[in-house]
Amino acid sequence: MNKMSPNATRLLTSMIGGALALTVPMLTPSTAEACGGTFCDTGPTAMPVDQTGENILFHLGDTSVEAHIQIQYDPESEAEEFAWVIPVTAIPEFEVGSDLLFTAMLQGSVPSYGMQVQNDFCGDGGDEGGALTGSGGEGAGDTGDGDNGEEPGGPDVVLSTSVGAFEIAVLDGGTVEGLMTWLSDNGYQQDPAAEPILAEYLEEEFLFVAMKLSNRAGVDEIHPIVIRYDGDEPCVPIRLTRIAAVDDMDIRTFFLQDARVVPENFRHVLVNPLKLDWLNNADNYKEVISMAVDADEANGHAFVTEYAGPSNVIQTWQVYGGWTSAPFLNFDVDPVGVIQELENQGLMFCDADWGTECTYMHPLLESIVSQYIPVPDALAANEFYSCLECYADQIDVDAWNPDGFAARLDERVIEPAIRAVDLVEQNPFLTRMYTTLSPGEMTADPIFKVNTTLPEVPNIRFATQENHCDGSASVVLPDGREILFPSAGDMTWPEFGDEMPWEEEIDQENMADNAPLINLVDNTDQIDALLEEHNNKALEEMPGADDDPSMAAGCGCMIDDDDGRGGLALGFATLALLGLVRRRKAS
Numbered sequence: 103m104n105k106m107s108p109n110a111t112r113l114l115t116s117m118i119g120g121a122l123a124l125t126v127p128m129l130t131p132s133t134a135e136a137c138g139g140t141f142c143d144t145g146p147t148a149m150p151v152d153q154t155g156e157n158i159l160f161h162l163g164d165t166s167v168e169a170h171i172q173i174q175y176d177p178e179s180e181a182e183e184f185a186w187v188i189p190v191t192a193i194p195e196f197e198v199g200s201d202l203l204f205t206a207m208l209q210g211s212v213p214s215y216g217m218q219v220q221n222d223f224c225g226d227g228g229d230e231g232g233a234l235t236g237s238g239g240e241g242a243g244d245t246g247d248g249d250n251g252e253e254p255g256g257p258d259v260v261l262s263t264s265v266g267a268f269e270i271a272v273l274d275g276g277t278v279e280g281l282m283t284w285l286s287d288n289g290y291q292q293d294p295a296a297e298p299i300l301a302e303y304l305e306e307e308f309l310f311v312a313m314k315l316s317n318r319a320g321v322d323e324i325h326p327i328v329i330r331y332d333g334d335e336p337c338v339p340i341r342l343t344r345i346a347a348v349d350d351m352d353i354r355t356f357f358l359q360d361a362r363v364v365p366e367n368f369r370h371v372l373v374n375p376l377k378l379d380w381l382n383n384a385d386n387y388k389e390v391i392s393m394a395v396d397a398d399e400a401n402g403h404a405f406v407t408e409y410a411g412p413s414n415v416i417q418t419w420q421v422y423g424g425w426t427s428a429p430f431l432n433f434d435v436d437p438v439g440v441i442q443e444l445e446n447q448g449l450m451f452c453d454a455d456w457g458t459e460c461t462y463m464h465p466l467l468e469s470i471v472s473q474y475i476p477v478p479d480a481l482a483a484n485e486f487y488s489c490l491e492c493y494a495d496q497i498d499v500d501a502w503n504p505d506g507f508a509a510r511l512d513e514r515v516i517e518p519a520i521r522a523v524d525l526v527e528q529n530p531f532l533t534r535m536y537t538t539l540s541p542g543e544m545t546a547d548p549i550f551k552v553n554t555t556l557p558e559v560p561n562i563r564f565a566t567q568e569n570h571c572d573g574s575a576s577v578v579l580p581d582g583r584e585i586l587f588p589s590a591g592d593m594t595w596p597e598f599g600d601e602m603p604w605e606e607e608i609d610q611e612n613m614a615d616n617a618p619l620i621n622l623v624d625n626t627d628q629i630d631a632l633l634e635e636h637n638n639k640a641l642e643e644m645p646g647a648d649d650d651p652s653m654a655a656g657c658g659c660m661i662d663d664d665d666g667r668g669g670l671a672l673g674f675a676t677l678a679l680l681g682l683v684r685r686r687k688a689s
Contacts, residue, residue: 158171159204159207160355160550165334166332167335169336170522173186188310190272190309192331193309197328199522201326201465202422202522213387213409215383217381217565217566217577220566220568220569221569255279257274257276257284258273258274260272266513268319269313269314270311271313272310278297279297282297288312289314293345295345325465325466338355338547340546341544341545341547350388353537353539354534355405355534355536357532358529360552361531361553362553364611365535365611367549367611368403368405368546369401370404370609373394374390375580376602376629381567381594382595399623403543405537406537407534409560409561410531410532413530413531413532415561418526422520422522422523423449425448428508429443430507431504431508437490437502438497439490444467449515451463452483452484452488453488466514470507471487475490475501476498476501478498553611553619565579566578572645573590573645574587575590583633584637586636586644588640596636598632598633599632603625603629608622
């Protein structure tokens with residue numbers, strides 16, 4: 103089977119749920135929406151894996167692409183198995199990824215919107231200070247023998263390996279019928295609607311990575327996977343996802359590079375900030391993004407940039423705490439001192455006197471500890487682990503294996519963290535992009551590229567609310583635009599009417615390397631005109647407008663002369679009539 107040239111090979115991922123994951127929704131129709139695109143365990147009582155979000159991080163090297171894929175799940179889920187399929191164009195390498203990398207990356211780059219409140223000084227001892235309020239706007243195996251099995255048209259298994267908690271098979275060739283049969287025989291439920299889409303990928307000469315939890319692993323052992331392959335284009339295939347996707351499904355991608363990354367075949371959108379409800383910390387954020395990327399010229403195939411800037415917003419101390427597995431090899435007979443050593447390294451904390459559950463500083467640590475030092479049936483975990491020496495006669499010494507414990511700790515906790523920190527420190531720039539897609543829009547796979555000419559995009563965005571002496575108010579956005587409100591005590595964010603666009607700009611990538619984006623839509627003048635219309639109407643409704651239009655807004659009062667400045671009438675209306683402050687846009 104002929105493959106694409108290395109410079110055209112792409113990791114193809116699919117997206118589901120609250121953000122992004124590498125999954126293929128081959129589910130029965132009755133469970134497709136509940137599973138959110140993830141394979142359920144087989145059988146007549148198959149339960150979906152409840153997911154709270156999925157994220158993917160790309161890094162583009164000189165000759166290869168690296169993808170870190172995180173699957174978050176609900177620990178209360180009743181699902182007992184978890185699996186997914188990834189279309190690829192080359193046989194990848196696999197590693198265990200770091201959950202803590204995604205946690206630190208999400209926290210450091212989340213878009214945050216807030217308001218600083220200021221009060222005009224009106225000569226009565228009023229407070230001129232401000233208060234901030236805000237909120238966030240929203241992660242070498244054994245080669246197979248190539249045996250097709252007994253099914254005609256079945257795929258070749260060109261790689262079979264285990265990585266962390268997952269068993270992985272890479273499938274090559276065959277017919278779509280043979281592929282569906284192989285997946286069925288190996289425990290993957292399917293949706294017949296997937297067949298034509300799988301046939302497209304087969305015709306385009308893709309391979310498939312089939313991945314599922316091993317028989318010995320539970321969903322509490324699900325961890326990120328790192329996939330590395332030859333190529334030069336990060337790409338996210340979403341065609342299969344449309345089978346089980348819901349409307350306006352969240353998709354979020356991250357990139358660690360030396361410069362900003364933009365979509366190559368999708369558009370880039372700058373949202374109209376007037377559409378965000380700044381008075382409520384942009385709690386309509388998703389609606390605004392969804393409407394903006396669905397606008398004409400974006401057509402549902404577009405991303406917004408939530409953050410583009412220094413990667414040091416990722417606090418690497420949260421990812422790796424200097425842990426080492428070496429001390430655990432000393433407990434060769436029994437593990438009495440293991441918990442104390444974990445506490446010394448900051449990985450775990452237990453205290454029976456507190457009466458609370460043990461605290462694990464890594465999401466995979468609890469499953470490792472419980473496997474090698476299982477809790478006796480008659481004891482609570484906190485009671486047992488906080489004083490192993492007290493229950494030395496109840497420790498299951500047959501379960502304890504110092505070599506196995508140290509190796510598992512290295513594989514799933516320590517080594518992924520060290521590699522993650524290295525990745526952050528070697529790549530000074532982080533890009534975070536977001537969009538929403540509905541099933542009908544999942545017809546093209548977004549591709550991304552580095553562009554060194556584009557500016558940074560901050561993720562912290564604060565507006566300023568200015569309360570004036572006459573009871574009116576104004577809100578100044580980060581781009582300099584000002585919105586007037588007749589009453590500071592009764593403020594709701596204006597809708598501005600149907601004419602106000604959701605998007606300010608729509609751009610597309612220039613096919614030339616590192617060229618500026620090509621502007622397709624620029625609604626700046628229309629937005630400014632509609633804002634001026636709104637402000638003029640607000641002026642007419644302000645206190646005193648009927649008696650003295652010149653005093654219809656702003657402080658409209660005299661500043662005391664105590665500071666030697668003399669009496670100055672500070673009328674906001676005058677400023678408004680002189681024109682709005684032009685703002686600097688972030689592309």
